[in-house]
Amino acid sequence: MRFGRSGAGNATLLFNSQGRLLETIRNYNAPSPLFxxxxxxxxIGILAIAGQVFIPDFARQGLDLIDSFFIYVLVAQFTHLGWVHLSLNLAGLTIVAWGFSNHRSHREWLFVQLLSLLWLAFYLSWIEPVQWYCGLSGALHFQFAACLLLALHRTQNKLALAWPLWVLAAGLIAKLILEWNSGPTxxxxxxxxxxxxxxxxxxxxGVLFGLAMIGRSLRLKQNPTS
Incomplete structure (x- = not known):
């Protein structure tokens, strides 16, 4: 069987394309944890913006549509009282995502974000129930506390990196104490x-999950094959 010139040219292009593909795979660098x-x-930000655009009144009317308070809180976290409220929470999300990026893996960050939403819905449904809720602030407190604990654990022998984290920890504790002693605001x-x-x-x-991740990290160091 004989190939014409066009067939031979196509075969050459195919082999060259495969070669370039293999070279690309060999030189591939995985996206950075920050990315x-x-x-x-x-x-999460896109979902929050979509919630503000399409269901802005869900926080106050959602319980008329959903019987499960847990599901209600899950959805209500992506709605806000207004664009200012949304902007503040998106700014907080950006700060937490960027500020602790060197102290956690992208897999840990994914777990932190997902669990923060689930935990808050659980907490407000069964531990400290509320009448209604909206916004990402509770989930952001979870993410901040969990990432802060991880960062403190991973910089414990680096004073220059650790002391700003201790200042943040003291600030968070002081904020929560002030909020505990103040009435409805x-x-x-x-x-x-x-x-x-x-x-x-x-x-x-966030503290509980952060401690759990630190414990897991310590166990892996002691038993790297497990």
Whole structure:
């Protein structure tokens, strides 16, 4: 069987393409943890913006549509009291995603983000119930606390890196204590009441999950083959 010139040329192009593909695979560099962290957070941000655009009144009317308070809180976290409230939470999400990117893996960050949403829905449904809820602030407190613990654990022998983290930890504790001692508060900037229950519930969940991840890391160091 004989190939014409066009057939031979096509075969040559095919082999060259395969060679370039293999070279690309060999030289492939996986996306950095910062890129993946931003990508995961970007999805949450898009969902929050979509919630504000399409279901802005869900926080107050959602319970008329959904019987499960757990599901209600899961959805309500992607709705806000207004664009200012949404912007503040997106800014907080950006800070947490970028600020701790060197102290966690992208897989840990994915777990932190997903569990923060689930934990807050659980906490506000059964541990410290509220009448209604909206926003990402509770989940952000979870993410901040979990990532802060991981960062402290992984910089414990580096004072220059650790001391700003201890300042952040002291600030978080002071904030939660002040909120615990204050009564119901309405923020004119966001246009509604502040859910302190979500803040302390999120921080508690973040501490528990952060400790669990640190414990797992220590076990892997002691038994690297397990």
């Amino acid at each position: 993946l962290g931003v990508a995961y957070s970007f999805v 309405t923020d004119s900037l966001v246009g509604g009441p502040i859910a302190f229950e979500a803040h302390r519930g999120g921080a508690l969940g």
